[in-house]
Amino acid sequence: NVAINTKGLASFHEHLKKSTRVLALLGAGLSASSGLPTFRGAGGLWRTHDATSIATPEAFNADPSLVWQFYSYRRHSALQAQPNPAHFALAELARKMPGFQALSQNVDGLSPRADHPPEHLQLLHGSLFDVRCTDRRGCGYSETNFTDPIVPALAIPTSGIDPSSDEARQAQSNQVHAKQQGKDLDISDINVPLPSVATHDLPICPKCQKHLLRPGVVWFGESLPKQVLDNVDDFVEAGAIDMIMVIGTSAKVYPAAGYTEVARSKGARVCVVNMDENDRPAGGWQEGDWFFKGDAAVLVPMLLE
């Protein structure tokens, strides 16, 4: 499934060899061959939901049970998944090239688990495994938490449904079907009814013991972590950039997508790795760009070898 222009590969390798300051903008396609669904497009996580009905603070305030179930499922899937050769190749580049920074939009923890040095990895959209108190007036509690499920009520997809209801029978049959295929229930399937989990059974802050915890990810309308933005700005301001690799992202979400144009303004050439040639870098194609079509898990190790 790899359509690669060998002339392009040679010129890419030649340019990489001369490069000392390189960015990589990473998206969900990087983790696709680890078995984690992307967000948009066919098979995407949000195919049956409006993104804004889940990945916003308003959605969490309106229905924390729905939103926590979505994230509990995502935490579980990410923990089952393994980093793929592309995560390892990027981690290796980070160890070899002091002027390399990966700007990851992924919250799945696979780059850290591939031993990507943290000082070369900016988690633009946070992590599924950071949780923090929702109290706005200053509890300030946060922790890294890999417990799966994070609370017992988020364990069983059918819990909370009246066991005699049609909903429960449908959920049960979907679950049996999924289990027969060796899979967990697919929560993004609209045919899978979600139980309602009582708010008091959701993760509660252990410090204030009052407010809910929330996933430490960046939702629409929220600012990206200040320290992360500062780190990226410092890198950009430190000098010319030789190249930005744009890997497995639809480049539709800002400010992340905008880093391609920022890098261009510092002289960078652009290399896109994507299954879909319609997913252009923000600002469009320019003379001298590389496009490698196919699976990032195959292409990235070839590009970085």
Ligand code: BJW
């Ligand atoms: C493969 C493959 C394989 C498949 N190999 N490839 C400027 C203009 C317009 C709007 C804005 C703007 N600036 C800010 C905004 C508002 C908003 C925004 O961007 N909206 C747009 C959608 C229009 N941005 C924000 O709100 C951001 N905050 C912010 O800017 O604060 C200040 C501010 C607020 C309000 C107004 C103005 C300023 C925050 C954005 C947070 C995004 N959060 C999410 C959810 C995180 C939690 C979670 O995971 O649930 O982050 S949204 C979701 O999209 C997630 C992802 O990180 C992000 C990007 O998705 P990604 O990774 O690109 O995935 P896909 O599915 O879209 O694409 C996958 C790609 O892989 C495809 O191309 C496939 O072809 C490819 N692929 N398999 C290689 N094997």
